[in-house]
Amino acid sequence: MAVKNFKQPELVDEVIGLDEKRRQTQNLLDTVSSQANAAARQIGELMRTGKKDEAEAIKANTGKWKEESKQLGEQLAALEAELQDKLVLLPNLPHSSVPKGITPEENEVVLENGSIPELPANALPHWELAAKYNLIDFELGVKITGAGFPVYKNKGAKLQRALINFFIDEAEKAGYSEVSVPLMVNAASGFGTGQLPDKEGQMYYVGVDDLYLIPTAEVPITNLYRDVILKADELPVKNCGHTPCFRREAGSYGAHVRGLNRLHQFDKVEIVQVVHPDKSYEVLEGMSAHVQSLLQKLGLRYRVLRLCGGDMSFGSALTYDMETWSAAQQRWLEVSSVSNFETFQSNRLKLRFRNAEGKTQLAHTLNGSALALPRIVATLLENNQTDKGIKIPEALVPYTKFEWID
RNA sequence: GGAGAGGUGUCUGAGUGGUCGAAAGAGCACGCCUGGAAAGUGUGUAUACGCCAAAAGUGUAUCGAGGGUUCGAAUCCCUCCCUCUCCGCCA
Numbered sequence: 001m002a003v004k005n006f007k008q009p010e011l012v013d014e015v016i017g018l019d020e021k022r023r024q025t026q027n028l029l030d031t032v033s034s035q036a037n038a039a040a041r042q043i044g045e046l047m048r049t050g051k052k053d054e055a056e057a058i059k060a061n062t063g064k065w066k067e068e069s070k071q072l073g074e075q076l077a078a079l080e081a082e083l084q085d086k087l088v089l090l091p092n093l094p095h096s097s098v099p100k101g102i103t104p105e106e107n108e109v110v111l112e113n114g115s116i117p118e119l120p121a122n123a124l125p126h127w128e129l130a131a132k133y134n135l136i137d138f139e140l141g142v143k144i145t146g147a148g149f150p151v152y153k154n155k156g157a158k159l160q161r162a163l164i165n166f167f168i169d170e171a172e173k174a175g176y177s178e179v180s181v182p183l184m185v186n187a188a189s190g191f192g193t194g195q196l197p198d199k200e201g202q203m204y205y206v207g208v209d210d211l212y213l214i215p216t217a218e219v220p221i222t223n224l225y226r227d228v229i230l231k232a233d234e235l236p237v238k239n240c241g242h243t244p245c246f247r248r249e250a251g252s253y254g255a256h257v258r259g260l261n262r263l264h265q266f267d268k269v270e271i272v273q274v275v276h277p278d279k280s281y282e283v284l285e286g287m288s289a290h291v292q293s294l295l296q297k298l299g300l301r302y303r304v305l306r307l308c309g310g311d312m313s314f315g316s317a318l319t320y321d322m323e324t325w326s327a328a329q330q331r332w333l334e335v336s337s338v339s340n341f342e343t344f345q346s347n348r349l350k351l352r353f354r355n356a357e358g359k360t361q362l363a364h365t366l367n368g369s370a371l372a373l374p375r376i377v378a379t380l381l382e383n384n385q386t387d388k389g390i391k392i393p394e395a396l397v398p399y400t401k402f403e404w405i406d
Numbered sequence: 407g408g409a410g411a412g413g414u415g416u417c418u419g420a421g422u423g424g425u426c427g428a429a430a431g432a433g434c435a436c437g438c439c440u441g442g443a444a445a446g447u448g449u450g451u452a453u454a455c456g457c458c459a460a461a462a463g464u465g466u467a468u469c470g471a472g473g474g475u476u477c478g479a480a481u482c483c484c485u486c487c488c489u490c491u492c493c494g495c496c497a
Contacts, residue, residue, distance in 0.1 A: 026456050030466045037466090040478040044424035047477095055477080062477045229453085350454095358435095360453080 003094045003309035005102050011086055018083040025079055029072040036065040088197060092344040094309050095281075095318035101308030108308065110320065113292070114301030117327045117383040125328045126378040127259030129385060130156065133405050138259070148249065148264035155405050159380075159392075160267060162399035163373050164242045167269035167294065171240035171370055174290050176271050179241045181220035184211040189223040192349040194315035194341075204246045213246035217270035218367045222345060225274055229360055230353040236283065237274035240370070242267065260374035261333065268372040273365070274351065277342070280364035281318070284340045287368045288320045291336045294371055297395040300379055301325040303332065315344040320368075324375065328382035333375040338368030381405075 001009065039058050046055040099108045130136035135156025141149040152160050168178055190196035190212050195203060204213035214220055221239050230237070245268050249257075260266075271290065275283050288304065295302040307319040316339040323332035343362040346352070352360040384391045389406025397403055 023456065026466075030456060033466055036477080041424075043477050048424080059477050066477085 001091065001093060003098055003100050004091055004312065005310040006091055008089070011089060015083065015086050015090065018079060018086065022076065022079045022083055025072060025076045029069060029076055032065050032069045032072060036062060036069060039065070088191070088348075091314045092317050092341065094312065094316075095340070097306065098312065098318055099306065099308045102310035103308075104311050106308040107305040107311055107321070110304040110306050112301070112303040113296070114299070114325075116301055116325070119327050119383070119385065120387055123328045123382070123385060125259065126326075126381040129381045129390065130259065133390065135159070135381075135405065136260070146264070148262070150260070150263065155400070155402065156377075158400055158402075159377060159405075160373060162396055163371075163376060164267060164269060166396055166399045167371055168240060168242055170294055170297075171269060171271055171290075174238075174271075176238040176240035179221060179224070179239050181217060181224070181241055181243065183214055183220075183243055183246075184209075185214055185219050185223065186211060189219055189226070192223045192226045193219050193345050194313075194348065195219060198314040201250055202248050204248060214243060215247050216245050216367075216369075217241045217243040217268065218272060221270060221272045222274075222365055222367065223349065225351045226349040228349075228351055230274070230351075230363065232276075232353055232355060235274065235276050235353055235363065236279065238271070239273075240269060240271045242269045244268075245372075260378045263374055266372060266374045268369050270367060271370045272367045274346075274363050275366065276353070277361070277364045280340050280342060280366060284318060284320070284338065284366055287338045287366060287370075288322075291322050291338060291368055291370050295322065295324065295335070298376070298380065298393045299395075300376075300383065302335075313339065315339075315341050317342045317344070322371075324379040326375075326379045326382055328385075329378075333379060335375045335379075336369040336371050339366060341365045341367075 001012070039062055043055045043058055046052070046058070099106060101107070124132065127136075127138070130138075133156075134154055135152065137151045137153055138147075140151040141147075144151070172178060184206065187196060187210065190203070195212075195215060199215070203215050205211075206213070220243075221241055224239070225237065244265055246265050247263075249262055249264060271287060273283055273287065292302070292304065302322055302324045305321040305323065307316075307321055312319050319337055319339040321334050322336040322338075323334050325331075326333050342364050345365045346362040349365075351363050351365065353363050355361045380393070381390055384393070389404045392400050392403050392405070
């Protein structure tokens with residue numbers, strides 16, 4: 001947890017102490033309940049055989065037990081609630097390969113791939129290209145909703161659909177079966193995947209109906225398996241799905257979030273797996289490879305980062321970020337994040353499987369973006385700009401049905 | 407949103423105050439039977455937490471959720487959630 005830069009080590013001792021107390025209390029309560037149950041059975045027996053007097057005699061004792069068990073029950077509930085409250089504040093333990101560090105600069109570059117695009121001398125950033133070719137209207141989005149909600153038009157809109165379909169098809173080829181899920185979830189789902197309570201302020205919340213707009217398809221898709229006990233042969237579960245994602249991104253403004261770099265609403269294809277604990281790191285590499293294959297097919301220069309403890313999300317044990325090189329902005333843009341949550345989510349979800357001994361055991365959950373659209377669009381536009389217009393990558397042409405944006 | 411009906415184990419479905427963690431059937435698992443299978447037949451078949459080094463065992467809780475009545479609740483009462491039928495609205 002020190003690797004993860006966790007600030008409250010004393011919380012761990014508190015949790016251990018609370019659990020100790022919880023067990024003691026349950027023990028007491030069980031004993032009292034046991035006595036009361038025995039007495040109730042005895043009374044039943046006596047009543048049936050007509051020995052009313054004896055029954056009445058035993059009844060006299062029950063008041064005491066009732067009082068005691070009520071008190072103990074309340075204590076136990078309070079302890080469990082307190083324990084739970086503290087427990088959900090503990091982040092996941094990082095995998096041993098996670099580098100120490102606090103800032104994104106301390107992330108480890110695992111590999112870089114692809115060629116550096118050669119741009120014409122007058123190369124433009126994507127927000128200017130979007131205006132030049134009439135692909136995206138940011139101002140119109142501001143009018144009808146607000147900043148960070150762009151309106152895609154013409155070939156810009158078609159490019160969205162093309163990318164979504166391309167990503168879904170690729171995911172299905174890789175064995176993921178598609179699901180189409182609700183865009184709003186209840187609080188229980190938010191807790192299940194760890195967005196609550198950690199990221200409460202980052203989600204849009206619909207108060208009248210007590211629902212949250214999903215920040216990622218990870219939430220509804222993974223929660224499909226909440227309170228589920230899978231058979232061993234049902235693993236691995238592989239799902240993919242496209243959804244819009246909604247993020248408040250409270251407090252982030254400025255030049256580095258211009259254009260498509262950071263949005264309140266964007267489209268994403270997500271891949272999710274539920275796997276046997278022995279397989280999860282192997283699967284994580286596989287998911288990383290899948291995401292990389294997409295970037296390769298789109299002809300984008302990218303790099304893979306192993307996130308350092310401080311930059312990793314609350315629930316993750318190991319995260320790879322994929323970034324594409326934006327030639328016109330001269331910077332790397334994060335387009336995917338694939339993580340192994342080990343049992344962090346499954347513990348909250350009560351997502352288990354029956355192991356070889358026939359016992360229930362927590363499964364491991366993983367997910368990753370494959371891929372998020374806006375920054376892919378940004379780098380595609382920027383890196384593929386020519387004097388004649390913007391060239392669509394070959395792999396995408398069957399989906400766009402056009403080769404050039406001009 | 408209005409009126410009514412209902413929520414029981416993997417499923418169907420009994421169960422209106424004690425002997426009910428819950429009949430029966432199906433499914434599933436294992437065994438017998440068989441050349442092999444089907445049929446037949448026998449046994450088993452929830453989850454969580456606690457005690458125990460662990461297995462075995464055992465205690466407690468759970469019949470949509472929470473609370474109440476009672477010595478004792480699947481069963482009675484209250485609140486909430488959900489499902490179904492009819493009406494309303496509607497892509």
